[in-house]
Amino acid sequence: MSDDNFEIITSDQVIDSLDNHFKIIAGPGAGKTYWLVNYIKYVLKNSKRIKPTSKIACITYTNVAAEEIQERLNLNEDKVEVSTIHSFLYKNIVKPYAYLLKDKNGKNVINFTRLDGHEENVPTKGKIYRWKELNNLWYLTDDSKIKDCLSDLDWFFEGSDLKLQVRNSYNRRIGKYYVPKESFYSYKKLHWDEGILHHEDVLYFSYQIINQYPIIKEFIVAKYPYIFLDEFQDTNPIQTRIIKRLAESGALIGVIGDPAQSIYKFQGASRKDFIDFSLPGQRNYKIESNRRSSKKIIDFLNYIRKNDNLKQECFRKYEGVSISFIESDDIGKVLKLFNNERLRLNLNDDYCVLTRKNESVIKLKNGYKICDCEIWDKIHEADYRRERFLKRILTAQEFAYHSKYEMAIKEILKMLRTDSEGNLEEPFTKSVVKSNFVNRSIAVSILEYLLNNRTNNINKKLYEFYNELNDDLLSRLGLSLKKLGAKGNFKTLSESLTIKDLINSLKLEDEKNSDIRTIHKAKGTEYQSVLVYMENNEDIKHILNPDINSEEDDCRIYYVAFSRAKDFLCIAIPKLDEEQKRELSRLGFRIIY
Numbered sequence: 001m002s003d004d005n006f007e008i009i010t011s012d013q014v015i016d017s018l019d020n021h022f023k024i025i026a027g028p029g030a031g032k033t034y035w036l037v038n039y040i041k042y043v044l045k046n047s048k049r050i051k052p053t054s055k056i057a058c059i060t061y062t063n064v065a066a067e068e069i070q071e072r073l074n075l076n077e078d079k080v081e082v083s084t085i086h087s088f089l090y091k092n093i094v095k096p097y098a099y100l101l102k103d104k105n106g107k108n109v110i111n112f113t114r115l116d117g118h119e120e121n122v123p124t125k126g127k128i129y130r131w132k133e134l135n136n137l138w139y140l141t142d143d144s145k146i147k148d149c150l151s152d153l154d155w156f157f158e159g160s161d162l163k164l165q166v167r168n169s170y171n172r173r174i175g176k177y178y179v180p181k182e183s184f185y186s187y188k189k190l191h192w193d194e195g196i197l198h199h200e201d202v203l204y205f206s207y208q209i210i211n212q213y214p215i216i217k218e219f220i221v222a223k224y225p226y227i228f229l230d231e232f233q234d235t236n237p238i239q240t241r242i243i244k245r246l247a248e249s250g251a252l253i254g255v256i257g258d259p260a261q262s263i264y265k266f267q268g269a270s271r272k273d274f275i276d277f278s279l280p281g282q283r284n285y286k287i288e289s290n291r292r293s294s295k296k297i298i299d300f301l302n303y304i305r306k307n308d309n310l311k312q313e314c315f316r317k318y319e320g321v322s323i324s325f326i327e328s329d330d331i332g333k334v335l336k337l338f339n340n341e342r343l344r345l346n347l348n349d350d351y352c353v354l355t356r357k358n359e360s361v362i363k364l365k366n367g368y369k370i371c372d373c374e375i376w377d378k379i380h381e382a383d384y385r386r387e388r389f390l391k392r393i394l395t396a397q398e399f400a401y402h403s404k405y406e407m408a409i410k411e412i413l414k415m416l417r418t419d420s421e422g423n424l425e426e427p428f429t430k431s432v433v434k435s436n437f438v439n440r441s442i443a444v445s446i447l448e449y450l451l452n453n454r455t456n457n458i459n460k461k462l463y464e465f466y467n468e469l470n471d472d473l474l475s476r477l478g479l480s481l482k483k484l485g486a487k488g489n490f491k492t493l494s495e496s497l498t499i500k501d502l503i504n505s506l507k508l509e510d511e512k513n514s515d516i517r518t519i520h521k522a523k524g525t526e527y528q529s530v531l532v533y534m535e536n537n538e539d540i541k542h543i544l545n546p547d548i549n550s551e552e553d554d555c556r557i558y559y560v561a562f563s564r565a566k567d568f569l570c571i572a573i574p575k576l577d578e579e580q581k582r583e584l585s586r587l588g589f590r591i592i593y
């Protein structure tokens, strides 16, 4: 990264960029989000470009971050649209203009009458079957590998065209065959015909729409004369191009981020896009201090980042307690040692346990128990329609339990989606739902039931939950579920699994309240104490030989984890050799036994 033309500012400083694009680069805890919130208020107050009909767009990486910024802005008037890039583009480009997209025969590309948000790409058995049928691919027999391949599809630029490819080329191989690239589009089209868009399709269609109908950019810019993007180090090439197009049409763009915290390569993020991001007349700024962490933690963070030219100073002027490590493969013991140490140090405030993989989060949540991470896969194999139904209803229950009612309602509404004749999808038996309004009131009743019975239900076996839900609630609402068979794989599973097993294995988006989470979900957060659990002994190399600018994200993922800690950072790893322990001591680590 070149240091040219970067002005150093602090997180309290208001910059005079009302008529310029800008880029801010700063490390963890520098106050990027803090600065952005204040800057938005400043623009609202001082800019002549904000008209009664226009707003500022503030794009964040997750819904949780959007909520947080909304709260911190604490505005009475609706003058700032805070949302993720996908929600922003869906609401302002795809939803209103999808009907404009036509194929070469003049037919609509998307069934826009049934458009209803966007979701994760999870190939169902039904879609895989129809995709094989359309492309005559019966020779591909391993459906689990096919699922890996199709769920890995994303849009990539080939020249100026966007093409579907797998993110990880390994996933295209099914036994001795490769999945033909020409078949990818038809898999997507099966969804679009039902009005289903995947998250990645939102970027694709937005790009298509503004390219084919440039005037739409003018509408967007008139409504959003300022577009600010936080966490821009994880932008992807389509997003970058869309933003540049909006800049060409007159939007003032501000991007904020930290190249050392770019951790979404697997989803197509390009940190180079942030490093190279430049618009005519753009002003560049840096914030150098870290307001979050103690000096000992910042020294360690600077060491991990030693190949980069951004060195952080400790704003708090507080030395802090030593960074520590625990060597053990016994998760229960690790958690106990970490908690004892926090209490011994009198650090009684919030803490978080961070780890890379979802499977490890589940293991950590279960403490000593070895978890069955494949529970949902097994249910999918047994009955993919019931799996989808159960996932949605339990996800809704957990969202509501964490007071995220709007997200909970959305899940239930997805569950109540109908086919073209108005029939609910299986496992509902043919019950016709009347209107969106009725659906919403049904969703509220279902949520009420789930919340009132959560404590009772959690230890019930799945079949009991399913039957009671059907008999006590759904029948009252004029709905019914397919009865459980006398035998079969689903029946067997439903007798062995409890609702708690299912909930523990759910991958909930945006788990803000959880104290054990994946590092990716910890982006932007901070805690008094942080335990980073490295499941793989090899990962110690990211501490002993850190390479923050590596092509791969591994080192940066741990950097993000370490930098969440304010006062106490502890790292746990199953096994270290003597030389590694000596190295860690040299770096100032203390061993906890």
Ligand SMILES: Nc1ncnc2c1ncn2[C@@H]1O[C@H](COP(=O)(O)OP(=O)(O)OP(=O)(O)O)[C@@H](O)[C@H]1O
Binding pocket: 011, 012, 026, 027, 028, 029, 030, 031, 032, 033, 034, 035, 258, 261, 291, 292, 523, 524, 525, 526, 563
């Ligand atoms: N000028 C300021 N005055 C008071 N507190 C501040 C100021 N700037 C930042 N902070 C506080 O410092 C902490 C870190 O700030 P913030 O979360 O905005 O950093 P960030 O740069 O977005 O970090 P990261 O990249 O790690 O997510 C927060 O607790 C924030 O409230």
